[in-house]
Amino acid sequence: xxxxxxxxxxxxxxxxxxxxxxxxxxxxxxxxxxxxxxxxxxxxxxxxxxxxxxxxxxxxxxxxxxxxxxxxxxxxxxxxxxxxxxxxxxxxxxxxxxxxxxxxxxxxxxxx
Amino acid sequence: xxxxxxxxxxxxxxxxxxxxxxxxxxxxxxxxxxxxxxxxxxxxxxxxxxxxxxxxxxxxxxxxxxxxxxxxxxxxxxxxxxxxxxxxxxxxxxxxxxxxxxxxxxxxxxxxxxxxxxxxxxxxxxxxxxxxxxxxxxxxxxxxxxxxxxxxxxxxxxxxxxxxxxxxxxxxxxxxxxxxxxxxxxxxxxxxxxxxxxxxxxxxxxxxxxxxxxxxxxxxxxxxxxxxxxxxxxxxxxxxxxxxxxxxxxxxxxxxxxxxxxxxxxxxxxxxxxxxxxxxxxxxxxxxxxxxxxxxxxxxxxxxxxxxxxxxxxxxxxxxxxxxxxxxxxxxxxxxxxxxxxxxxxxxxxxxxxxxxxxxxxxxxxxxxxxxxxxxxxxxxxxxxxxxxxxxxxxxxxxxxxxxxxxxxxxxxxxxxxxxxxxxxxxxxxxxxxxxxxxxxxxxxxxxxxxxxxxxxxxxxxxxxxxxxxxxxxxxxxxxxxxxxxxxxxxxxxxxxxxxxxxxxxxxxxxxxxxxxxxxxxxxxxxxxxxxxxxxxxxxxxxxxxxxxxxxxxxxxxxxxxxxxxxxxxxxxxxxxxxxxxxxxxxxxxxxxxxxxxxxxxxxxxxxxxxxxxxxxxxxxxxxxxxxxxxxxxxxxxxxxxxxxxxxxxxxxxxxxxxxxxxxxxxxxxxxxxxxxxxxxxxxxxxxxxxxxxxxxxxxxxxxxxxxxxxxxxxxxxxxxxxxxxxxxxxxxxxxxxxxxxxxxxxxxxxxxxxxxxxxxxxxxxxxxxxxxxxxxxxxxxxxxxxxxxxxxxxxxxxxxxxxxx
Numbered sequence: 001x002x003x004x005x006x007x008x009x010x011x012x013x014x015x016x017x018x019x020x021x022x023x024x025x026x027x028x029x030x031x032x033x034x035x036x037x038x039x040x041x042x043x044x045x046x047x048x049x050x051x052x053x054x055x056x057x058x059x060x061x062x063x064x065x066x067x068x069x070x071x072x073x074x075x076x077x078x079x080x081x082x083x084x085x086x087x088x089x090x091x092x093x094x095x096x097x098x099x100x101x102x103x104x105x106x107x108x109x110x111x112x
Numbered sequence: 113x114x115x116x117x118x119x120x121x122x123x124x125x126x127x128x129x130x131x132x133x134x135x136x137x138x139x140x141x142x143x144x145x146x147x148x149x150x151x152x153x154x155x156x157x158x159x160x161x162x163x164x165x166x167x168x169x170x171x172x173x174x175x176x177x178x179x180x181x182x183x184x185x186x187x188x189x190x191x192x193x194x195x196x197x198x199x200x201x202x203x204x205x206x207x208x209x210x211x212x213x214x215x216x217x218x219x220x221x222x223x224x225x226x227x228x229x230x231x232x233x234x235x236x237x238x239x240x241x242x243x244x245x246x247x248x249x250x251x252x253x254x255x256x257x258x259x260x261x262x263x264x265x266x267x268x269x270x271x272x273x274x275x276x277x278x279x280x281x282x283x284x285x286x287x288x289x290x291x292x293x294x295x296x297x298x299x300x301x302x303x304x305x306x307x308x309x310x311x312x313x314x315x316x317x318x319x320x321x322x323x324x325x326x327x328x329x330x331x332x333x334x335x336x337x338x339x340x341x342x343x344x345x346x347x348x349x350x351x352x353x354x355x356x357x358x359x360x361x362x363x364x365x366x367x368x369x370x371x372x373x374x375x376x377x378x379x380x381x382x383x384x385x386x387x388x389x390x391x392x393x394x395x396x397x398x399x400x401x402x403x404x405x406x407x408x409x410x411x412x413x414x415x416x417x418x419x420x421x422x423x424x425x426x427x428x429x430x431x432x433x434x435x436x437x438x439x440x441x442x443x444x445x446x447x448x449x450x451x452x453x454x455x456x457x458x459x460x461x462x463x464x465x466x467x468x469x470x471x472x473x474x475x476x477x478x479x480x481x482x483x484x485x486x487x488x489x490x491x492x493x494x495x496x497x498x499x500x501x502x503x504x505x506x507x508x509x510x511x512x513x514x515x516x517x518x519x520x521x522x523x524x525x526x527x528x529x530x531x532x533x534x535x536x537x538x539x540x541x542x543x544x545x546x547x548x549x550x551x552x553x554x555x556x557x558x559x560x561x562x563x564x565x566x567x568x569x570x571x572x573x574x575x576x577x578x579x580x581x582x583x584x585x586x587x588x589x590x591x592x593x594x595x596x597x598x599x600x601x602x603x604x605x606x607x608x609x610x611x612x613x614x615x616x617x618x619x620x621x622x623x624x625x626x627x628x629x630x631x632x633x634x635x636x637x638x639x640x641x642x643x644x645x646x647x648x649x650x651x652x653x654x655x656x657x658x659x660x661x662x663x664x665x666x667x668x669x670x671x672x673x674x675x676x677x678x679x680x681x682x683x684x685x686x687x688x689x690x691x692x693x694x695x696x697x698x699x700x701x702x703x704x705x706x707x708x709x710x711x712x713x714x715x716x717x718x719x720x721x722x723x724x725x726x727x728x729x730x731x732x733x734x735x736x737x738x739x740x741x742x743x744x745x746x747x748x749x750x751x752x753x754x755x756x757x758x759x760x761x762x763x764x765x766x767x768x769x770x771x772x773x774x775x776x777x778x779x780x781x782x783x784x785x786x787x788x789x790x791x792x793x794x795x796x797x798x799x800x801x802x803x804x805x806x807x808x809x810x811x812x813x814x815x816x817x818x819x820x821x822x823x824x825x826x827x828x829x830x831x832x833x834x835x836x837x838x839x840x841x842x843x844x845x846x847x848x849x850x851x852x853x854x855x856x857x858x859x860x861x862x863x864x865x866x867x868x869x870x871x872x873x874x875x876x877x878x879x880x881x882x883x884x885x886x887x888x889x890x891x892x893x894x895x896x897x898x899x900x901x902x903x904x905x906x907x908x909x910x911x912x913x914x915x916x917x918x
Contacts (some may be wrong), residue, residue, distance in 0.1 A: 004915040011913065015630070015656035020913040029913065033630065050672045053660035055633045062633035064660040064668060067565070069633075080559055101915070 004101045009037065009092045012099075017052040017061075022103050027088060028052035029099065030072055032059055038072035039090035039101055045083035114142040117414065118203055118213040120193045120358070122147025124156060125387025125403040126219025127175055132411035132613070134183055135650065140415060143185045144211050146203070148192040149242060152177055155622060156242070157400060163246050163274030171629070174622055196362035198380045215382050215414060218359055218370060222352040222388040222398065227262065231324030237346045240271040249347070253278035256344030260284075260333050262321055264291040266431060268349035272313055273434040275347070283314040283341055285321060285333070295429045295440045299456065300463055300479040307436050307461065316341065354389045354396050369396040374421030376410040386410050392424060399427050400623070404612045428489045439485035442475035442492040443467060450474065453502045464506050471499040483601055490607070522576045531577070532563035532570045542574060546581045553588040554578065555596075569819060594853075595634035597626045602852045606642055615643060615650045617657060637662075638853035641740070641776055645848050648889040661738035664910070665896045666723055669716065674723060676715045678732035679773065682747045682765035682785075683711025689732060696729050708737070710744035710782070724907040727897040734897045736773065740854070742781050745769040746794065750787025750804065759804030761787035764833065768802070768840060774893040775886075777844065778851040778860075796824045799857040800843060802836060805829070809836050813843060813869065814861030822858045825866045827873070842879040845886035846872050 006020045012031040019028050019042050028042040028051050038059065042052050049065035059072045069078040075087035089102040117133075119126045122145050130143060147153075153175040161167040180187040191205040196216065204210040224239030226232060236256075238248050249271070252259075257280060261272045264286025272282045284291075290301035291308075305315060316335075324346060325332040334340045354369035365371045365379040369391030376384045376392075387403045388396065397403060402425035409422040428441035444467055446452050454465035462480035466473055466488065472495055476488040488505070491498060498505060525531075527540035545551045545560040554574050558564045564571045578587045594605055605624065614620045617639040621631055631639070636657040643651040661667050666674035678693070693713055697705050703717035712735055718726055727734075737743060745768050748754065750761030765785040772783065784793040785802040795801025797817035801824050803810045808831045815824025827843065830836055846869065851860040861869060873879055900906045 003918045005918050006915045007913040011908065013656070013909070016909070018909065018911075018913050020915050022915050026912075047670070048672075050660075050668070053664070053668060055636055055659070056656065057628060057630040057632055057636065065670070067633055080562060099913075100918075 002103050004103065005098045006101050007099050008097050009035070009099055010097060012037070015056040017054075017056070019050075019052045020101065022101070025103075026050075027101065027103075029090060029101070030056055030061065032056070032072070035092075037090045037092060037099060039088035040070070040072060040075050041086040041088075043085065044068055044070070045077060045085060046081065051085065115140060115214040116212060117141035117143045117215050117217070118211050119143065119145045119217045119219060120196075120203065121217075121219035121221055121387070121389075122149065122151075122153055122187065122189065123219060123221050123387065124153065124174070124400065125221065125407060126217055127153040128404055129217060129219070129386050129407035129410045130185070131175075132407050133414050135615075136411055136417060137415035138183075141215070143183075144213075145180070145185055145187045146191050146193050146205060146209075146211075147187070147189050149244075150190045151243060152180065152187070152189070154243070158625065159240070159243070159246055160270035160274055161625070162243070163249060163271070164277045169243055169246075174619075193358060196358065196364075196383070198362060198364070198383060201382065213382070216384065217410065218364075218378070218383065218385040218389060219387045220355040220358060220389045223355045224348065225351040225353050226348050227321065227350055229321055229323055231326065231330070232348075234324055234326050234330045235328055236326075236330040236344060237324055237348065240267055240347050240349050241352070245347075246274075249275060249345070250278060252345045253280050257281055258283075258342045259345040259347065260341060260343040261347045261349055262333075263349035263351070264288070264315070264317070265349065265351070266292060266295065266433065267352075268347070269308065269313075269433050271347045271349050272308075273311075275345075276312055280345070281314070282312075283316055283343075285316045285319050285335075285341075287318070287320055289318050291315070291317075292433075292438075295431070296438060296479070297440075297444055297465065297477050299454075299465070300438060300440075300477050303461060303463055303479050304433060304436060304438065308434055311434060313434075352388070352398060354391065356389060359385065359389070367391055367394075374409070374423065375413045376406055376422065377413070384410055384413070392422060395424060397425060397427070399429075401425060401611050402427060408613055428485065428492075437478070437480060437482040439478040439482040439488075440476065441485070441489045442473075443469075444475035444477045453506050455506055466502065466505055468498065468502065471497045473498045473505070483604075485604070487603060519576055519580050522573060522580050531573050532561075532565075535562040535565060537561045537563035539577065542577050543581055546578060552578070552582065552586060556588075594638055595632055597621070597628045597631050597635050598624060600624055602638075602642075605639070606646065609642055609646050613647075615647050616652075617643065617654060641778065641853045644776055645889070648892050662740065664720065664723065665734055665738065665900065666718070667738040671717075673717045673719055675737065676718050676723065676726050676730070677708060677712055677735040677737035678730055679735040679769075680712040680744075681769045682745055682762050684747070684762055684766060685713075692730055692732070696726055699729070700726060710737070711746050712737075712744060721911050724897075724901055724910055728901045733773075733895040739776070740779050741774060741776050742769070742772040742783065744782065745772070746782070746784040746798070748785075748787050748792040750785075754787055756790060757787035757804070758806045759787055759809065761785040761793065761802075761804055764802060764804075764809075764836065765793075767833075767837070771837065771841065771890070772844060774895070775844075775848075775890045777848055778853050779856045781844070781847075781857065783840075797821070798824060799847075800824075800840060802840075807831070809833075811836065811839055811843075814857045814866065816856060816858035820856065820858050822862070825861065827866070827870065838879055838883055839873065841886045842873050842882035843869070845882040848886070848889075849882075 012018050014031050014033055017028045017030040019026050026042040027039055030038045042050055044051055044063040046068050047065055049063040051061050053064045054061040061070050068081050075085035077083040091100050155172045155174050158172040193203050194206050195204045202212045224241045238245050259275045259280040259282045261268045261284045264284050272284050275282045291305055320336040322334045322336045324330050330346050332340050332342050356366045356370055359370045360366050370385040370389050372385050372390045372392050376386050378385050386406045405425050412419045431438050450467050450469045452467045456463045465477045467475040473491045525539045529539050531539050541561055549560050551557045551560050557574050564574050620639050640654045640657040655663050702715045706714045708714045745765040747761045747765030751757035781799040783800045784795040784798045786793040786795045787804045795803050796812050797815040801812040810829050811827045812824035813827045816822045
């Protein structure tokens with residue numbers, strides 16, 4: 001498992017997301033109301049919509065292209081649609097405020 | 113040096129006043145709040161939901177502890193203020209805390225009225241007023257079976273419904289013959305009783321309680337006629353009284369409540385009272401809307417903003433009692449000189465009644481379907497003459513709507529014919545969802561197949577398919593709210609935003625009991641629009657509630673890149689601007705440069721992180737080609753060049769576009785100006801079209817050339833350019849204030865009729881007022897591209913985060 005520092009928690013606004021590109025994968029980092037972060041791959045399984053641009057409601061995001069609803073906790077697509085988005089572990093280091101993202105090291109790692 | 117403000121009472125009225133004060137004068141006061149309960153400010157109205165198990169205590173908190181911290185407010189919970197020294201200006205609590213003040217707000221609310229019956233002090237006899245009472249009921253339900261609620265008003269019935277949910281056997285005792293006699297007439301009250309009886313509630317009407325029986329704990333209730341009923345829990349819900357003990361003890365003038373003037377001032381200098389403990393012009397209010405009205409006045413007073421003062425509130429009752437909607441307002445009981453019109457539908461359990469006097473609507477009662485409540489209430493308040501409209505008001509507009517689809521039409525469709533064009537759902541797919549998955553409503557079908565889920569244009573067809581497959585009686589009609597998060601419609605939400613002065617989505621969702629705490633992708637943008645339209649200054653635009661295109665100020669394309677379309681007023685450009693556009697297109701290697709359908713130039717395939725740079729280099733303003741706002745004003749060259757032109761359509765178009773740009777409208781709007789009746793700018797398929805005639809102008813409205821092709825209807829013929837501007841802005845504001853979010857003018861005018869638009873714009877006074885409101889809102893907008901370029905905080909959102917492996 002690889003750890004990446006991807007910035008400060010304060011750089012993301014609540015109910016918004018920013019993206020980070022790691023190992024050719026674009027990952028969307030969401031900040032929920034209250035400040036908790038969630039990370040999922042920035043790719044809707046329906047038509048590759050950028051989930052980072054969706055409207056965030058509690059721990060769900062609605063894909064901006066066709067309104068698919070995805071649970072940010074586990075990446076599961078909500079009914080009536082089906083599918084799953086890859087989710088990642090993300091946390092904020094209390095002392096520094098750094099966002100730490102954990103990505104599996106299947107391929108040779110290359111920080112972008 | 114900040115002044116010290118102390119608030120006694122950490123409830124909805126007091127804290128709302130503080131919230132409003134913070135908006136007006138955030139730095140004027142150092143604020144200290146005392147509350148007897150151990151909780152932060154919560155929504156007392158929702159206690160019944162906690163009892164019913166639909167919400168947790170956490171869910172009903174309005175201002176959490178962080179809110180107090182963030183606003184620098186000192187909160188003392190579980191501290192009851194027991195003395196006010198109005199000379200020294202110091203308050204002290206039961207636990208020995210003291211605080212001095214420059215200004216003091218008393219918002220001690222009200223206390224449940226406990227009947228002084230023999231045995232009323234026994235264990236198991238409680239009120240229904242705070243979180244602790246809720247907890248007592250929940251605990252009692254675990255051990256005991258028989259509950260008696262004394263009081264057949266709203267509070268009593270809510271308590272009874274909650275106890276039923278907790279699996280207790282519940283009897284409601286009421287001294288009168290009819291339940292909720294203050295809010296309902298006899299017919300509605302009887303309908304409510306039979307509904308509640310079918311839910312398992314028992315009623316003991318016209319019963320006068322004599323005493324509470326039992327040793328330590330209650331075992332029963334005895335009535336004046338000698339009869340008795342078994343009870344392990346007695347909830348007294350006979351009413352509330354203002355909590356004035358502290359004020360009285362401190363020498364502040366009281367009557368029934370703490371007496372206040374129009375500025376919420378008591379007779380003691382620097383002491384104010386607000387909410388259920390206050391009495392204004394002899395009236396003590398017990399509902400939430402007046403309390404917010406009072407809070408707004410008090411906030412102005414404390415902030416030092418001049419105002420004409422509080423003039424009392426007109427109230428209506430709109431409630432959900434055990435799942436049944438009821439509404440009443442004004443004088444709804446018949447009396448001499450009044451005439452009432454009513455319908456009663458015992459199949460759907462709907463009852464409507466309006467009371468008319470001298471042609472004016474003076475009162476109404478609705479049971480079962482309260483969707484017209486807000487409309488009727490505003491008519492009652494306005495004292496409007498409704499002669500001739502009685503039938504429509506009671507029966508609704510259903511009589512006049514003309515069918516557009518029909519059962520025969522859907523029956524004739526083949527099974528593979530597409531019904532929902534957005535999601536590619538065929539008639540066959542919908543029919544099999546109805547047959548196999550048991551769908552009985554349009555919503556069910558949406559959930560199972562996605563049909564109607566996008567643009568919604570096929571709803572009538574899906575409804576007809578349901579009727580075709582199941583017969584009229586098999587279809588479940590679900591009252592459609594703004595979205596699945598609420599059953600409230602647009603009118604009710606807008607009315608609440610106005611009357612309760614709600615200025616953020618969070619407040620709306622909280623006060624109106626949204627099912628999802630942060631809403632969904634349908635309601636969030638809608639609420640953000642309504643809030644901005646009603647409170648252009650007070651509401652802060654919620655970027656996180658805007659669709660991606662409006663948030664990023666470009667249209668997202670299917671590959672995740674964006675389009676950039678700068679403003680070209682009236683479609684009239686210059687060689688310099690064209691050069692700039694060409695230079696940017698070359699520099700950023702723009703894949704497609706296209707003349708759009710709205711007489712401007714679009715650059716397609718721009719990466720998100722390049723957007724701010726592209727805008728900066730273009731040095732042009734946003735064309736809002738992505739927004740629910742004016743897109744463009746299309747023009748022909750008019751009398752400047754054309755040999756047929758009668759007026760200068762280009763100048764008119766440029767002027768209109770400059771006045772209409774940027775401001776949010778319910779849906780996108782398109783405008784055109786043609787220089788003669790040959791109408792080369794196609795003005796008659798626009799939301800507003802101006803067509804020049806010899807010596808004047810014609811204005812057409814409600815046209816559409818897209819999904820809903822519809823010719824515009826003639827609104828008015830005018831002589832001067834100033835009149836065109838006046839009518840256009842007034843029409844835009846009328847649309848902004850009255851249409852549903854996402855409703856194009858064509859649909860809106862189809863729904864309300866061109867006559868009502870003409871009526872709304874008939875008087876010049878009204879047009880000027882609309883224009884003024886429009887210009888006020890428009891004056892607050894600015895070019896978003898420039899804003900983002902200039903503010904680093906905003907433009908960093910366009911860039912990806914950088915990663916560092918550790």
